[in-house]
Amino acid sequence: MVILLFEPWNLGDAIIAASIARLTPDRIILACNSRWHEVLQLASNGSLNLLPLDLPYVWRTDKKLFSLGDAISTVTALKSDTHHITEVISIRGDIRDWVAAHRIIRGATFNFSGWLPFCARKLSLFDLPFKHGYLGVRNRYCAWAKAVGIPFSSLERACLAHPEKQENAPVVIHVGAQWRSKQYPHVGELAALLKKAGNLVEILAGPRDQLPSGISDAMVQRPAWPELVAHLRNSRCVITNDSGPMHLAAYLGCRTLALSRCSNIAEWLPPGVTALSSPSSPRGYRPVAGYWSDQILSGWPSPVEVMGSLRP
Structure with a gap:
């Protein structure tokens, strides 16, 4: 069969x-x-x-x-x-x-x-x-x-097969999203907090992804598929919005923190992935009104909240 x-x-x-x-x-x-x-x-x-x-x-x-x-x-x-x-x-x-x-x-x-x-x-x-x-x-x-x-x-x-990683392995932030509404807007501040805490940080994006405010092309890598898979596999932790890279990181067995604002992450959350959602996130199936837009939404979890949700 x-x-x-x-x-x-x-x-x-x-x-x-x-x-x-x-x-x-x-x-x-x-x-x-x-x-x-x-x-x-x-x-x-x-x-x-x-x-x-x-x-x-x-x-x-x-x-x-x-x-x-x-x-x-x-x-x-x-x-x-x-x-x-x-x-x-x-x-x-x-x-x-x-x-x-x-x-x-x-x-x-x-x-x-x-x-x-x-x-x-x-x-x-x-x-x-x-x-x-x-x-x-x-x-x-x-x-x-x-x-x-x-x-x-x-x-x-x-x-759930998370391989052990060296302490100096980087924390990867993937900012990719088809629409700006799905994109975490506080990437710059979050990266600064991670670096201040002693982490090596890599910011990744897709080939045509728009970048969050305060993030320039010089700060971002846009890897092709083989390099993207390698970056994720070599990471200590992956932080991403609800997106294809979130699912890819989970598929590869990466420790992953998913940030959600405009849809109910419960529908999409992979096994083993930690979710941090805005209190304003929808509870049902319908996403927020600006889901399919480049509107930058407010009410996302703060960078401090994200730092508190990261696993040791």
Whole structure:
């Protein structure tokens, strides 16, 4: 029996699914956007069974609703693949994924869940019971483990393997975020406090990431995938916002502190990662109003609070 995890969306989504796929790579294929394949194989030492899944509707600038686009190559790859996929699984609850999966894959059963969380994220009415605490928010790592039938304890063991690091290993702050609203705005002050406490500090960003106020390009490294994986693996601790780098650091077994303000970190938090959230963070599925914007949000945890949350 071969299971295909259908996850065409962002890096963080792909890494969450990869955390499950790496537990039984002989029977699980992860279908995700091909731009994430390099970093996933680097992080997993080439152990993942990956399939390209490049669907145009996942990008904000080229929606083409229900078009398969470059995913036609996935159809070709499946026809020549010796594996027989018996089940296709998704936890996102997006009807576009359901339609695309049925067009691409034949002769399998489809286990698609997450419809209520997806509706709650999009519509305030559906989010009310989660916002007011009558219903709990589903963690995506738990959801994937449940959908595949893998004990969550197995996932926890894989994510909690923190290798011992030398005391002089650097503390890495990754400022990457697609939107400024998700970016921790007090990086300069936090870096200064860390250095004052005797830490070596490295500030990382993605190739096109905007930088927080007070941080110049001269203060930041923008590593390519191989160098990024090496930086994270060699770190003593990683501090990041709720983002792809947070999931990557957790996947690599790094000691990680996640800072959250504009969405409920409970939905996204990897096993073994410490979260420090603003009291103003949402309790349900819907993010704050300025989530998809470059608005710089107030109310983040202070650098002093971050320092107090770091593990010894």
